[in-house]
Amino acid sequence: MRDLQPTGGKPPDQSADQPPNQSSDHRRRIPRTDDVLADPRLDAAMSALGRDTVKRCVVRAQDRARQGTIDVDAVTEDAVAALPAHATSLRRVVNATGVVVHTNIGRAPLSDAAVDAVRVAAGHTDVEYDLASGQRAGRGAGTLAALAGAVPAAESVHVVNNGAAALSLAATALAQGLEIVVSRGEMVEIGDGFRLPDLLSSTGAALREVGTTNRTSIDDYAAAVGPRTGFVLKVHPSNFVVRGFTSSVPVRELAGLGFPVVADIGSGLLRPDPELPDEPDAATTLRAGAALVTASGDKLLGGPQAGLVLGRAALVDRLRRHPLARALRVDKLTLAALEATLRGPAPPVSRALQQDTAGLHTRAWALAESLRSEGVPAETIETVGRVGGGGAPGVELPSRGVAVDAALAPMLRTGRPPVVGHVERARLVLDLRCVPPEQDDAVRNAVVAAAARREG
Numbered sequence: 001m002r003d004l005q006p007t008g009g010k011p012p013d014q015s016a017d018q019p020p021n022q023s024s025d026h027r028r029r030i031p032r033t034d035d036v037l038a039d040p041r042l043d044a045a046m047s048a049l050g051r052d053t054v055k056r057c058v059v060r061a062q063d064r065a066r067q068g069t070i071d072v073d074a075v076t077e078d079a080v081a082a083l084p085a086h087a088t089s090l091r092r093v094v095n096a097t098g099v100v101v102h103t104n105i106g107r108a109p110l111s112d113a114a115v116d117a118v119r120v121a122a123g124h125t126d127v128e129y130d131l132a133s134g135q136r137a138g139r140g141a142g143t144l145a146a147l148a149g150a151v152p153a154a155e156s157v158h159v160v161n162n163g164a165a166a167l168s169l170a171a172t173a174l175a176q177g178l179e180i181v182v183s184r185g186e187m188v189e190i191g192d193g194f195r196l197p198d199l200l201s202s203t204g205a206a207l208r209e210v211g212t213t214n215r216t217s218i219d220d221y222a223a224a225v226g227p228r229t230g231f232v233l234k235v236h237p238s239n240f241v242v243r244g245f246t247s248s249v250p251v252r253e254l255a256g257l258g259f260p261v262v263a264d265i266g267s268g269l270l271r272p273d274p275e276l277p278d279e280p281d282a283a284t285t286l287r288a289g290a291a292l293v294t295a296s297g298d299k300l301l302g303g304p305q306a307g308l309v310l311g312r313a314a315l316v317d318r319l320r321r322h323p324l325a326r327a328l329r330v331d332k333l334t335l336a337a338l339e340a341t342l343r344g345p346a347p348p349v350s351r352a353l354q355q356d357t358a359g360l361h362t363r364a365w366a367l368a369e370s371l372r373s374e375g376v377p378a379e380t381i382e383t384v385g386r387v388g389g390g391g392a393p394g395v396e397l398p399s400r401g402v403a404v405d406a407a408l409a410p411m412l413r414t415g416r417p418p419v420v421g422h423v424e425r426a427r428l429v430l431d432l433r434c435v436p437p438e439q440d441d442a443v444r445n446a447v448v449a450a451a452a453r454r455e456g
């Protein structure tokens with residue numbers, strides 16, 4: 001066999017990739033691309049996937065036939081089997097992690113109503129146009145009205161691309177060249193190496209840190225505020241808890257200092273949630289005296305990735321009119337999904353949070369039983385879910401799931417659909433809290449298929 005490496009800068013000989021047992025006659029029998037593309041299944045796939053994607057599958061199948069990996073007669077079938085299901089490389093994943101808002105698997109899943117809204121907005125739409133007058137209109141007015149309606153304590157609202165963008169815009173518009181007074185106990189890292197202090201400093205505002213990591217008092221703030229103060233910032237330390245000898249200053253007290261208080265509440269709860277008593281919400285925070293509240297749209301609110309800004313009309317207006325606002329402008333798809341989340345039925349995040357252990361136990365028991373009947377060892381177990389995504393860090397969500405052999409984890413992640421659980425004490429735990437009940441069968445089939453692949 002010849003060396004496959006090109007030598008002397010010359011391109012490899014055409015026959016270099018031809019195994020010795022393949023004759024040129026065999027290669028001539030490989031069907032031509034256009035003939036393969038005429039297959040009705042491949043032809044139909046072109047409207048969903050585009051000609052280039054389908055053609056790539058055919059060319060790869062031809063290559064495999066050329067290399068002798070598949071038979072020349074199998075080129076069409078091989079190309080059909082290789083067709084991706086969708087034009088996106090993103091795959092729908094079953095969240096069996098027990099973490100309700102899991103950043104790595106896309107945080108909040110949209111409700112059906114929000115998905116429908118995205119479909120509507122995907123075409124031409126009156127996002128910035130008044131159909132009655134034929135004139136330009138305020139962008140996303142319906143979405144902003146829905147948000148304002150959900151939080152009457154807010155005089156005005158604005159929406160940007162994400163929570164970090166909302167905070168950057170507030171810092172840029174209200175504190176550039178000035179100081180942001182913030183407690184050392186709230187200088188958090190959001191995740192993936194992004195740190196709030198770095199984000200804020202990058203806007204041209206100076207950070208005036210007060211207090212210590214575990215304790216900050218109102219006197220610390222009072223000594224720091226003055227003519228150079230842009231605003232006082234209160235950050236919800238959403239992904240960790242400080243225990244022991246601690247104290248922090250509530251928004252109500254900070255508001256008494258006489259400077260605008262911007263509160264980054266993180267998770268996007270608009271109203272108090274009795275299930276999550278320690279999680280701040282926009283309405284309560286504004287009523288306590290915050291001038292502005294910023295939050296994410298795709299955490300506990302259960303909507304699309306977005307940054308919400310709510311508060312005093314004069315301040316929201318300064319943010320809206322700042323040149324940077326244009327760079328952080330949300331897409332029409334986001335506006336549509338957010339409005340449907342606010343006005344429509346409760347999103348999957350709420351459903352996952354409200355699952356009771358009795359219902360979860362029944363489902364887990366049925367799943368384990370069904371797996372065992374297929375010869376797959378499985379056990380119903382008690383698990384502990386989390387809110388995740390920077391929300392309610394100390395809160396444990398008692399849950400139920402099924403434990404299977406940890407060796408199935410990689411097969412399940414790469415199966416169809418991919419199922420992501422977590423490995424705990426050498427077992428793979430599939431927590432059912434975030435799995436919609438209608439997906440239980442899909443999980444069962446995926447586990448059975450994974451077990452079969454492992455044996456095969």
Ligand SMILES: *Cc1c(COP(=O)(O)O)cnc(C)c1O
Nearest residue numbers: 162163164236238265266296390
């Ligand atoms: C999640 C979070 C952010 C960042 O919001 P994104 O929407 O991810 O940009 C900022 N602050 C807090 C307190 C958060 O929890």
